[in-house]
Amino acid sequence: METIRLKIDGREITAQAGQTILEVAKENGINIPTLCHLDGVEDVGACRLCIVDVHGQLVTSCTTKVGADMDVQTQTAPVKEYRRMILELLFAEGSHVCSFCVSNGGCELQDLACDLEMHSVRVPYSFPRNRIDATHPQFLIDRDRCVLCGRCVRVCAQVEGAHTWGFAERGSTARVITDLAVDWGQAESCTSCGKCVESCPTGAIVRKGASNAEMRKKADLVGRLTERREHE
Amino acid sequence: MKLEELRQIRERASKELSLRKGNARIKVVIGMGTSGIAAGARDVMAAFLDEISVRNLTDVVVTQTGERGLASSEPVVDVLITGEPKVSYGQMTADKARRVVVEHLVNGNAVTDFVIEVRG
Amino acid sequence: MNRRLDVLVCSGAACVSSHSAEVKSALACEIDARGLSDEIRLVETGCMGPCELGPVLLIYPGGTFYVRVSPNDVAEIVEEHFLKGRPVRRLLWETPEARRIAEEKKQVPFFEKQQKIVLANCGEIDPENIEEFIATGGYEALGRALTEKSPEELIETLVASGLRGRGGAGFPTGLKWRFVARESGKTKVVVCNADEGDPGAFMDRSLLEGDPHSVIEGMTIAAYAVGANHGYVYVRAEYPLAIRRLKTAIEQARNAGLLGLNILETGFAFDLEVRIGAGAFVCGEETALIASIEGERGMPRTRPPYPSTSGVFGHPTLINNAETWGNIRHIVLHGAQWFAAIGTPQSPGTKVFALSGKVVNTGLVEVPMGTTLREVIFDIGGGIPNGKAFKAVQTGGPSGGCIPAEYLDTPIDYESLKKLGAIMGSGGIIVMDEDNCMVNIAKYFLDFTCDESCGKCVPCRAGTRQMLDLLEKITDGKGETADIDRLRSLGMMVASTSLCGLGQSAPNPVLSTLKYFGHEYQAHIHEHRCEAKVCPSMIRFEINPAACRACDKCRTVCPVTAITGKPGTPPYQLDAQTCIRCGRCAEVCPFDAIAINSGDLN
């Protein structure tokens, strides 16, 4: 495989052609925040939190392949400020109240607030009031805690092959749905495999009846699963 | 269809569009005021159109104009050929029209018998 | 018998809306009744341009151009013009400033300054008759391409012509072709993007309605050049007439051997499918459009990979806008040098614009690139109606920028517009006058893009929403000084970090109005004053006691009884608390005694 030399944050780094900036950064211990990225499924560049500066252009590191002589900056002032603003927008559009969330302490969004040093949300909160769908016997979805990363949609389609999850509506009313927007309990395509639960970065999709201590998600489950399949 | 056939269609079809091109060499203007029509201008026009069509003339447009104040000479027809003086014919009939097409439009010789005016 | 008159009835969608079909059937009846059917041919054409004045008729020879024709005018037109040769003067186009009646289409200033290449056939031929297209040289370019030119030569011609994408971004078309041609892989796809979603834009629609074969021919030439055998035209369902005419044209082309397995008996195979979109604005973005063609939800994908590498169903895909396709046959016929000489060196050729808003002549115009905004708005567009003052022009649709009067002499080309914070976009030009509030305008456009955001990426989905909320706060009179900085920083973030062109350009109306009309934002926030007297929260109606004649008209129309008084005993009183600012009183007052004021009282 072709070897590529590039710079990340000034460090000379060697990578394989075809790798993404995010993969290479991770391998070299350089932390780039992510939310919609999930090992084992296709990257879509939806959350925009992994933006980096490549020769003055902002690109999502999860979808951009490394190139020879690339000069990648992961921590410029605009990059950090924009990431923080994006995170604030996410907090403001949902109802991410950690204090009584079953994922409190095991939530990627909550961790991002620490990582990105989000002191306060500078835009008004919208306090949405969506109905919680608890019609599925084992799982429930609280759409107010959904960040629309689409990890459930991708894992359901690309790993489980069930295609239960999808998107509906658009703009600020966009939401994830099961089958043709029926209650999850009525979604005939759902195999109840639970991969969406493990993949959901927040407390939006969770196991019913799980206590806070029990609801620790295995986000690496999907990655391990697909890796094993490839090796078979 | 081959390219040659396409070009044949174009030859044929572009005649159909000749009116819209505005590049006719010859313009036949028929006086179609009330007195012109009363004197038979409609038949004259029909004859012009028919004869032009039969002879497959593509650079001629036939148009009409209003009253010219020459009631006694109606139907009046002007023939304008690019680069030549305007020739006006009076007291036209369908037969005369056909002669004008053959002699003037095709052969380029004004039919002096019916000419009432040459100008320009 | 030979025809002597061709009567062209504009059947573009705008004229259809103003009942051109009734005019046409009235004409048919009257011509038939007078026994003129053999001499006069009625032709339905695509859009002629001045949509404001429809239904319009164009009569050849002579090029007489009638505007605002109603079925009642038909008898007179046939009697006076068709029979007696006297054009009906009252239906001719009178230009207001010169009080001049134009006897012929070519004398009308609206047409005089235009240079029609892409739209040359629109309004001049019957779009449902392939022979009329062929008569204008149609499919000759395809014939020559297939028989005389190699794919490489064609691509070189395109590159040399300098043609740039007419969908908005202005990417060099020839380079796109080259990228796709260089891709290995058996299956390649050619796509026409006719998903025109800008409010007020109808360039693509008019082209498909008026000259669908030119798009088909352009796509077929490209398919040969890049090695594709399959193509899609993506049109929105709101364009039923365009879809119908396009489908008719495809059928005719197939029957004539101009599409299908053995085109012009050269062995080259290419066919087209029409894909009808549901009308989401974002589907005009090429990756979302491709997703939609594949049957997926119309959401954009990150680039790279670009469609030229991996497009429809993962195949290398050449995607161009309808207007771009309309240019191809002319470039192949007349050569790269001919095309490069039109317009400006950086942006050669012409551009079609949909002119709308506060301008006398609204409609479709085609001008060489480099024509100034002033020429388009004042010479072709006839200036601002009702003696009002020009305030701004917005180019590029809802995500374009607003340009103030001081830049009216800017030549229209990709780079010049970008420098001003606007964009070429697909070619919408919206003119605004002194009665337009720029904050309200920014809000209007953002409302559109916010609503049309697909919801995939956070900056566009949530960022435009926050910006819209701020604009609403300001127009509601609740703005704070800090809101201007908030708007600007949110706008820059959304523009810099959004996934696709929709989000990247959505803040343009806000950022450009902040830049050029910042004083209006300031006035809204600090003085609660709306200069244009548009924002209902900051205007008040007041009766001028000196002018009031106590005629009682205002009191009777007020829907909320905010006005009191006794007939004959001036002045009347208007209670500002009760008033809902509907404006009816000011409309009916015969003495102009009711003034609209804005701004804090002090």
Place this chain on the structure above:
Amino acid sequence: MSKVKVSTLWFSGCAGCHMSLLDIDEVLIELAGRIELCNSPITDLKVFPEGGVDVTLIEGAVANEEQLHLVKEAREKSKILIAFGDCAVTGNVPGLRNGMNTDKLIEDIYGKGVTTNGKLPYDVVPHLLDRVRPVHEVVPVEYFLHGCPPPPGVIAKAILALLDGKTPELQGEDLKFG
């Protein structure tokens, strides 16, 4: 050296943040020597001292007219304002009523409640605002202490830094909500 004047306010919140403040163990002893605790739910003082204070910690979200008045007063009379705990920083639990009809809420709780004899409390209880807001949406705030409640360690770290005239360096886990 004169003591630093500190106030604390308790808006719509559960008092957990104040509990956490009292939970900073031996740091309390140090604080007792360095600060003068003015008006606070844990003192008998209910009004700001003449001349204002150096620091005010606000627990809870701004949910009623009295709190709206107080938060503005606090801003005027404090050099430094700290949003103290998730309710003050985000709206948190009190914010969940946003989107509900406040009149109906009052009617349901007081009108139909068994302990209130169906009497609406508007003569004694301040009117609810239409919308519960975090403190910084109403007035500018200098520092934010996250957590429900903020961990005593974070509170101590922030206050001690301020007493030393430094900017509290809150980072990483210090910024954890919930």
